[in-house]
Amino acid sequence: MEKITGSEAIIQCLLEEGVKTIFGFPGGAVIDLYDTLMDSKVNHVLVRHEQGAVHAADGFARVTGDVGVALLTSGPGATNGVTAIATAYMDSIPMVILTGQVPTPLIGNDAFQEVDIVGITRPCTKHNYLVNKAEDLVPTLREAFHIARTGRPGPVLVDLPKDIVATMVEFHEKQPIRMQNYQPTYEPHLGQIEKACKEILKAKQPVLYVGGGVILSNSSEELTVLAKSLNIPVTMTLMGLGGFPGRDPLSMGMLGMHGSYTSNMAVAKSDLLIAVGARFDDRVTGRVDAFAPHAKIIHIDIDPTSISKNIAADIPIVADCKHALVAMNNWFASSGENLDEIGATHSPWLETINDWTRKHPMTYLDEGETIKPQFVIEKLDELTGGDAIITTEVGQNQMWAAQFYKFNKPRRLVTSGGLGTMGFGLPAAIGAKMAFPDATVIDVAGDGSIQMNIQELSTSKQYDCPVIICILNNNYLGMVRQWQELFYNKRYASTVMEVTPDFVALAEAYGAVGIRCDKTSEVEATIKQALEAVKKTTVILDFRIAREEGVFPMVPAGKATTEMLLV
Amino acid sequence: MKHTLSVLLQNKPGVLSRVTGLFSGRGFNIESLSVAETLDSSLSCLTLVTTGNEAIVEQITKQLHKLIDVIKVTDISESEYVEREMALIRVKAENTTRAEVLRVIDIFRGKVVDVSPKSYVVEVTGTTTKIQAIIDILRPIGIKEIVRTGTIAMVRTPKK
Numbered sequence: 098m099e100k101i102t103g104s105e106a107i108i109q110c111l112l113e114e115g116v117k118t119i120f121g122f123p124g125g126a127v128i129d130l131y132d133t134l135m136d137s138k139v140n141h142v143l144v145r146h147e148q149g150a151v152h153a154a155d156g157f158a159r160v161t162g163d164v165g166v167a168l169l170t171s172g173p174g175a176t177n178g179v180t181a182i183a184t185a186y187m188d189s190i191p192m193v194i195l196t197g198q199v200p201t202p203l204i205g206n207d208a209f210q211e212v213d214i215v216g217i218t219r220p221c222t223k224h225n226y227l228v229n230k231a232e233d234l235v236p237t238l239r240e241a242f243h244i245a246r247t248g249r250p251g252p253v254l255v256d257l258p259k260d261i262v263a264t265m266v267e268f269h270e271k272q273p274i275r276m277q278n279y280q281p282t283y284e285p286h287l288g289q290i291e292k293a294c295k296e297i298l299k300a301k302q303p304v305l306y307v308g309g310g311v312i313l314s315n316s317s318e319e320l321t322v323l324a325k326s327l328n329i330p331v332t333m334t335l336m337g338l339g340g341f342p343g344r345d346p347l348s349m350g351m352l353g354m355h356g357s358y359t360s361n362m363a364v365a366k367s368d369l370l371i372a373v374g375a376r377f378d379d380r381v382t383g384r385v386d387a388f389a390p391h392a393k394i395i396h397i398d399i400d401p402t403s404i405s406k407n408i409a410a411d412i413p414i415v416a417d418c419k420h421a422l423v424a425m426n427n428w429f430a431s432s433g434e435n436l437d438e439i440g441a442t443h444s445p446w447l448e449t450i451n452d453w454t455r456k457h458p459m460t461y462l463d464e465g466e467t468i469k470p471q472f473v474i475e476k477l478d479e480l481t482g483g484d485a486i487i488t489t490e491v492g493q494n495q496m497w498a499a500q501f502y503k504f505n506k507p508r509r510l511v512t513s514g515g516l517g518t519m520g521f522g523l524p525a526a527i528g529a530k531m532a533f534p535d536a537t538v539i540d541v542a543g544d545g546s547i548q549m550n551i552q553e554l555s556t557s558k559q560y561d562c563p564v565i566i567c568i569l570n571n572n573y574l575g576m577v578r579q580w581q582e583l584f585y586n587k588r589y590a591s592t593v594m595e596v597t598p599d600f601v602a603l604a605e606a607y608g609a610v611g612i613r614c615d616k617t618s619e620v621e622a623t624i625k626q627a628l629e630a631v632k633k634t635t636v637i638l639d640f641r642i643a644r645e646e647g648v649f650p651m652v653p654a655g656k657a658t659t660e661m662l663l664v
Numbered sequence: 665m666k667h668t669l670s671v672l673l674q675n676k677p678g679v680l681s682r683v684t685g686l687f688s689g690r691g692f693n694i695e696s697l698s699v700a701e702t703l704d705s706s707l708s709c710l711t712l713v714t715t716g717n718e719a720i721v722e723q724i725t726k727q728l729h730k731l732i733d734v735i736k737v738t739d740i741s742e743s744e745y746v747e748r749e750m751a752l753i754r755v756k757a758e759n760t761t762r763a764e765v766l767r768v769i770d771i772f773r774g775k776v777v778d779v780s781p782k783s784y785v786v787e788v789t790g791t792t793t794k795i796q797a798i799i800d801i802l803r804p805i806g807i808k809e810i811v812r813t814g815t816i817a818m819v820r821t822p823k824k
């Protein structure tokens with residue numbers, strides 16, 4: 098058998114897994130790998146900070162569904178990536194992170210740029226490895242990709258000591274991976290499916306509660322069939338947005354802390370909650386004992402630990418969402434039931450739901466020429482037909498994007514849901530744009546968050562990867578300020594951004610275009626100008642919005658979801 | 665409720681810290697933990713005693729299962745099982761108390777494994793309750809040091 102170097106073997110593995118683009122930042126421990134990478138068929142995107150590399154790979158993974166790959170050097174390179182690895186872990190994003198490590202004889206000696214990254218990332222990866230034998234290199238990488246993309250996806254880190262990467266290894270042909278100890282359940286138990294379907298037939302006030310699992314398993318079509326064939330209203334978590342078309346009359350929008358009045362009321366009054374790929378997160382449930390108090394709960398999830406963790410399920414179904422939804426749709430199709438008739442029995446329920454929406458629509462107060470952030474998002478939605486890729490930062494900007502952009506398709510909203518990582522949006526936008534160069538990619542940003550990974554403007558420039566950064570500039574760490582306003586007697590401790598850069602000048606310094614807008618009447622023209630300019634270069638829009646605008650509805654933390662503060 | 669879990673793991677570096685990290689990270693309780701290689705040296709068996717209501721123990725079991733290096737998790741306390749723990753106890757054994765100590769050791773079928781003019785090291789095995797009992801009885805005489813293994817357990821062979 099012919100032998101190749103460890104770094105050649107790594108590149109071979111990447112190609113074998115279909116990886117065309119990786120994001121990274123070099124250093125001593127990975128210099129061999131970079132040397133090999135230079136002449137390989139794998140494109141490498143040089144970011145400006147390792148957090149950016151991992152977020153960009155994450156954004157790439159979220160829009161494509163493929164495994165995102167990042168390459169970091171040992172020590173500070175690896176630790177700089179940790180926040181972004183945790184971000185991907187919380188949202189179950191398939192990724193492989195390769196980190197350099199000091200040579201095996203030095204491990205444990207506090208060598209230069211040595212950290213125990215496997216130890217550090219153990220609780221924030223799906224799995225991780227330190228490769229300490231050359232013959233383990235190839236099998237480990239293959240296993241890493243397998244674990245990252247199967248079951249409930251997640252980031253897998255592989256730590257690569259410098260001597261292993263430089264050793265000659267044998268490269269055997271890839272065999273199907275069989276792991277005795279890791280066999281995710283894809284197929285649902287048909288008895289449970291039947292039980293669930295019969296409950297659905299009986300329900301008078303059913304609600305579909307859709308989470309990120311529907312996006313990850315590419316099952317929004319199957320979900321849409323289920324909802325429409327039986328006339329069941331749909332509410333989505335932040336991660337589930339786009340899983341069901343946002344413009345469909347059955348869509349009630351998001352639920353939870355900043356969910357729509359309609360969604361939260363519907364869940365509270367429902368007699369059957371069908372949770373699909375969602376995990377009853379505290380931002381969704383509010384006070385747990387007041388969540389869906391009258392409903393039987395059907396819970397479909399591929400991860401058994403998600404089921405009955407926060408709320409006990411009456412009918413648990415451990416399965417891939419797609420397989421489970423197909424099985425349910427098949428059951429209904431062959432049940433001999435008249436689905437139109439059953440759907441029609443939900444009319445009074447849908448009428449109640451429409452009443453709630455009429456009484457308390459998603460709305461905001463018009464303040465004339467003072468720009469309302471919600472208006473900016475509405476205009477973005479209108480001018481892009483709900484079909485742009487929207488990444489977000491974190492805070493009010495993120496919630497306004499989730500509330501007012503009507504995501505029509507899955508994989509269009511790229512947002513840090515579980516961890517809520519400020520600084521995610523720009524690198525993620527770059528990753529998304531790399532994946533789909535023809536797509537319109539917009540980072541809905543806050544003036545605070547954007548400064549956390551602003552350096553990636555250079556990456557966007559260098560790789561001709563133009564995106565729009567739409568800053569909803571309130572000159573505050575707005576979401577925290579909102580909590581202080583409501584719950585801390587308006588004591589704005591450290592949330593006033595007393596010094597903020599001139600974002601237009603900053604854009605120009607990075608070779609991008611900057612446009613400031615401070616009048617409602619100019620919002621539309623500004624967005625149109627940006628949509629034109631972004632064909633050539635990255636654009637920063639600095640919207641000076643109503644500074645103390647809040648995100649509503651709001652369920653205060655720990656309250657029942659029906660106890661909403663409204664506009 | 666007390667539960668005794670038997671966990672079959674890959675015998676590899678770092679695996680134990682995945683298990684203990686899971687418990688500390690999620691606020692689960694470990695009362696005792698004992699681990700060693702099995703007949704197949706590529707695997708180890710970990711016996712873990714924990715407390716919690718049904719929902720918590722269900723989460724613990726599922727979370728353990730989710731670890732890639734975990735092969736099998738059994739809640740031993742759901743079936744008939746035998747459990748043993750061993751303790752080494754350094755107890756004061758002076759002229760006035762030596763006879764009493766020996767009598768207690770005898771009752772508990774313990775062994776003296778080390779002798780010095782002023783103390784014995786006693787080895788005793790049994791259920792956790794038995795170990796606790798001998799400790800309680802020897803304590804007034806004067807225990808200087810205790811080391812316990814933690815519980816190990818095995819399901820009884822089903823009798824047809």
Ligand SMILES: Cc1ncc(C[n+]2csc(CCOP(=O)(O)OP(=O)(O)O)c2C)c(N)n1
Nearest residue numbers: 492493494517519543544545546574575576
């Ligand atoms: C890395 C990180 N640090 C701190 C926080 C806490 N946090 C949540 S929202 C927020 C304010 C964000 O400000 P900005 O980006 O201006 O967004 P706005 O809420 O004003 O729209 C902060 C500090 C966080 N989510 N992430």
Ligand SMILES: [Mg+2]
Nearest residue numbers: 543544573575
């Ligand atoms: Mg702000």
